[in-house]
Amino acid sequence: MTASSMQVDPSINKSSDVQLPWVEKYRPQRLEDLVAHEEIINIITNLIDSDNLPHLLLYGPPGTGKTSTIVAAAKRMYGKSYSGMTLELNASDARGIDVVRNEIKEFAGTKQLFNNGVKLIILDEADAMTNDAQFALRRVIEKYTKNARFCLICNYVSKIIPALQSRCTRFRFAPLAQNQIQSRLEEVAKAENVALSEDGMKAVLRLSGGDMRRVLNLLQSTAMSHKEVDENNVYLTSGAPLPRDIDEILNCLLNETMQTAFTNITGMCSGKGYALSDILHDLAAKLIDMKLDSAPLAKLLNGMSQVEHRLASGTDERIQAASLVGVFVETRQLLTI
Structure with missing residues (x-):
């Protein structure tokens, strides 16, 4: 959702601008405004201009411009008729089989009286759809291809059933540079x-x-x-740990006794409100930059990954902080043997 020049949606009046999150206020309104993923933008633009848009599946990490791209594409296709020719559904809406059978089929099966061309149905966060809904959507896509095009947007393409993936042209949106x-x-x-x-x-x-x-x-x-x-x-x-605090934690882990390192880390987490998972993430980046020998680096990263996995399961942070210190102390002892 990057843009080459500042473009604010003209339909938003100035009094409401103050209340809008900047994410929405500065969302690109045209395909030309998007500077990331140029190849994908060029392909979609050519497909629209040649009236040959297929069903689309846009996937990739959050915040990489998937929704902005298809909304800008829809505005290029329909102009002022955008609202009548486009149906947008998000995971916040009901996304079960009834929505596919009723709302989507009704929209896809009808034609606009004064508008020519196909409609566009945007299913944002499609990986949140139930399997039953996805299976029902297969037949809907085939049956109403003459009237409508579908665009599925998701973070995890593995959660979209293969039958739907095969019916769409897939584009992966990588993290922005x-x-x-x-x-x-x-x-x-x-x-x-x-x-x-x-x-x-x-x-x-x-x-x-x-x-x-x-x-x-x-x-x-x-x-x-x-x-x-x-x-x-x-x-x-x-709420992320300051770089100087990460340097201090790393110094404790590499040089201090287990008790001292544990006291310092738990004190910093409680005093500054740091999450141990954030500390692990930054520590891993620091260790890789240090260019340690392969064996100790592998042992440290493996031990830290196990601590992170246990944290994700909801275990006690103090116990896992002690485990983190233990990983470093054990690795240090192996290096001194």
């Missing part, structure tokens, strides 16, 4: 008069993970809670 995010971040900050420092911008990009939605939400929340968007304020707003 930092240079693509940075240009959009600077435009939004300038438009909203945000005091964005250089280290603050790097911090937002570091925490983005290629997710434009997360970038704009983090920028907005930081700007609303602090006068300046700098590195410290970005990390305080996001």
Whole structure:
């Protein structure tokens, strides 16, 4: 959901702009505004212009522009007739078999009196559909191909049944590159008069993970809670561990006794509100950058992955913090033998 130039939806009046999340306020309105995934955009544009749009399956991580792309494509196809020719359903709507049999079949089976061409049915977060609904959708797609085109959007393509995948042209949306995010971040900050420092911008990009939605939400929340968007304020707003704190934790794990390291880590987690899973994520990145020998690095990462797995199962953080320290102490002892 990046854009080459600032485009705000003209249908939104100025009084409501203040209340809108920046994610929606600055959502690209045209295919030309999207600068990420140029090959995919070019293919979809050519298919639309040649009136040869197939059923689509757009998949990839959150915040990579899937919904923005198909909404912009629909506006290119229909212009002012967009609302009458497009049906959008999200996972927040009822997504069972009754919706497929009733709402989708009714929309796909009727033609607009004053509009020519096929309709577009957008099923966002399609991986949340029940299996029964997906099986029912197979026949609907085939039966109403003359009247409608379907676009399925999901994060996990493995949750879409193979029968639906085979009926669609698939496009994978990869995480956005930092240079693509940075240009959009600077435009939004300038438009909203945000005091964005250089280290603050790097911090937002570091925490983005290629997710434009997360970038704009983090920028907005930081700007609303602090006068300046700098590195410290970005990390305080996001709740992510500060880089200097990660360096301190890593130093304890590599050099201090087990008791001292455990006390420091648990004290930092409780005192600064850090989640142990976030610490593990940043520690892994630091260890890889340190270019350790293969054997100790593999042992550390394997042990940390087991700690993270246990954390995901809902185990006690203090016990897992002790386990994390134990992984490092054990690895250190093996290196001294």
